[in-house]
Every structure is written in C-alpha cells, then in structure tokens.
Amino acid sequence: MDHVGDDIESKVSNYFGDRLVVNIDDLAAILCVEVKTLRGLANDGRIECLVMGNGRQRPRRRFTREHVIAFLRGASPGAAKGRHATELARVREAVRRQAAKVRS
Numbered sequence: 001m002d003h004v005g006d007d008i009e010s011k012v013s014n015y016f017g018d019r020l021v022v023n024i025d026d027l028a029a030i031l032c033v034e035v036k037t038l039r040g041l042a043n044d045g046r047i048e049c050l051v052m053g054n055g056r057q058r059p060r061r062r063f064t065r066e067h068v069i070a071f072l073r074g075a076s077p078g079a080a081k082g083r084h085a086t087e088l089a090r091v092r093e094a095v096r097r098q099a100a101k102v103r104s
C-alpha cells in the first residue's frame with residue numbers, strides 16, 4: 001500500500017474516531033464539500049451509504065469508514081462522468097492534501 005493511501009486511511013480513521021458511522025452533515029464537513037454535493041454523489045451511487053429508517057423524501061444516510069475510503073480511492077460502484085468526475089477529483093485531491101499536511 002502506498003503512503004498516500006495509508007495517510008488517507010489514517011486521516012479518515014482520525015475523523016471517525018470511535019464512531020462506526022457518520023451522518024451526511026459530518027461527512028460533508030470532513031470532506032469539505034456541500035451536503036447537496038454529497039447527497040448527489042450518494043444518489044448517483046458514486047459513494048456507498050447505509051439508509052437508516054424508511055424515510056422516502058429525506059432518507060437518513062450513514063457512511064462507514066470503508067465507504068469513505070473506497071470513495072476516495074476511486075472504488076465507488078458507479079463510474080464518475082462529466083461534472084461528477086470533476087467534483088470527485090476535487091474532493092479526493094483535497095483529502096490527499098490534508099493527509100500530506102498531517103504527514104509533514
């Protein structure tokens with residue numbers, strides 16, 4: 001595993017702490033993106049999530065450490081296209097920069 005990948009995993013683990021899941025607001029803050037952007041990525045299957053409860057108009061999404069790491073490594077189930085690819089690349093780069101800061 002490369003150092004950047006290790007740093008991403010440790011950064012995500014630090015943000016999660018002892019929590020098993022985080023909600024969409026917390027994850028948006030962690031990734032430095034708007035909730036609306038993250039919601040769109042989840043709706044399109046770009047990032048996996050757990051849907052809690054049975055709310056149809058406003059589902060309660062929860063994200064695991066593994067979901068976030070897979071998303072940042074590019075292993076999300078849907079292939080990013082167009083503006084989603086640009087947004088995905090921007091989020092990944094922001095997290096990699098944050099991980100590099102922690103390492104130095």
